[in-house]
Amino acid sequence: MEAILEAGTEVFAGRGYARTNTNEIARRAGISVGSLYQYFPSKDAILMALLERHLRAVEATIRGCLPDLANDRVPLRRAVRGLLGRLVAVHEANPALSRAVEQPAGEMPKIPEAYRLYLETFVSELESLLRRRRDVRRADPALMAHLLYAAAEALTGWLAHGPSGRFERSAALRESVELLCRYVERPASGSLASKARGSRAS
Numbered sequence: 001m002e003a004i005l006e007a008g009t010e011v012f013a014g015r016g017y018a019r020t021n022t023n024e025i026a027r028r029a030g031i032s033v034g035s036l037y038q039y040f041p042s043k044d045a046i047l048m049a050l051l052e053r054h055l056r057a058v059e060a061t062i063r064g065c066l067p068d069l070a071n072d073r074v075p076l077r078r079a080v081r082g083l084l085g086r087l088v089a090v091h092e093a094n095p096a097l098s099r100a101v102e103q104p105a106g107e108m109p110k111i112p113e114a115y116r117l118y119l120e121t122f123v124s125e126l127e128s129l130l131r132r133r134r135d136v137r138r139a140d141p142a143l144m145a146h147l148l149y150a151a152a153e154a155l156t157g158w159l160a161h162g163p164s165g166r167f168e169r170s171a172a173l174r175e176s177v178e179l180l181c182r183y184v185e186r187p188a189s190g191s192l193a194s195k196a197r198g199s200r201a202s
Contacts, residue, residue: 001039003029005053008046012100017047051101055118057093061086062122070129076136076185081177084156088173091160102157123149130184137186144184151180 007029011020022043026033040046065086068079091098127145130136136144155176159169 003031004036004039004046005049008043009050009094009096009100012047012050012103013096017043017103022046047101047103050097051115054094054097054101055115057090058087059118059122061090066125066129069126070132072133072135076133077177077181080180081173084152084159084173084176084180087152087156088159091156095160098157098160119149135186136184148180148184151183155179 004025007025008020011025011028015024020043022036022040023033025043025046026036029036040049062083065079065083068074068082071079123145126149127141130141130144130148159172159176
């Protein structure tokens with residue numbers, strides 16, 4: 001089973017979901033396709049097993065960051081930087097696995113239950129901590145949580161695989177933190193945005 005998953009990681013990462021088939025995975029694993037089917041009925045099943053493996057690592061990382069994210073005595077930028085930095089480390093620890101499960105939209109098979117539950121749980125916890133933090137602006141926390149998750153997921157993949165030497169990693173991470181934090185943080189009372197809102201209200 002491990003040989004099949006390792007081969008699947010390499011083939012999905014290199015060829016993409018649409019061009020991958022079980023014959024190629026079996027050849028890469030050094031077994032017959034009949035032997036592969038004893039463990040996995042389809043390439044979708046292999047990809048889902050890889051996705052669940054990736055999600056376990058991501059979930060453990062997120063859970064380790066939640067205390068800082070929920071504690072408004074920890075500066076928001078420090079908490080968000082810690083989260084992004086650790087998520088990038090997860091991607092870089094096994095870049096082939098990350099590329100294997102990050103397939104283009106519309107090509108992936110139906111989202112598995114495990115992923116759906118993971119997403120719902122994390123977004124719900126993110127919504128809860130946005131409600132509690134005093135430095136988060138007033139808005140719809142449920143909508144903010146969904147948008148923040150989507151943005152963080154996209155940024156994590158880009159930070160791990162995207163810059164390709166064009167930008168310094170530290171600068172890219174710093175600007176990613178700015179992007180996320182400026183979306184959710186409460187403006188300072190003396191900021192131009194606050195004054196503009198005050199003048200419109202009057």
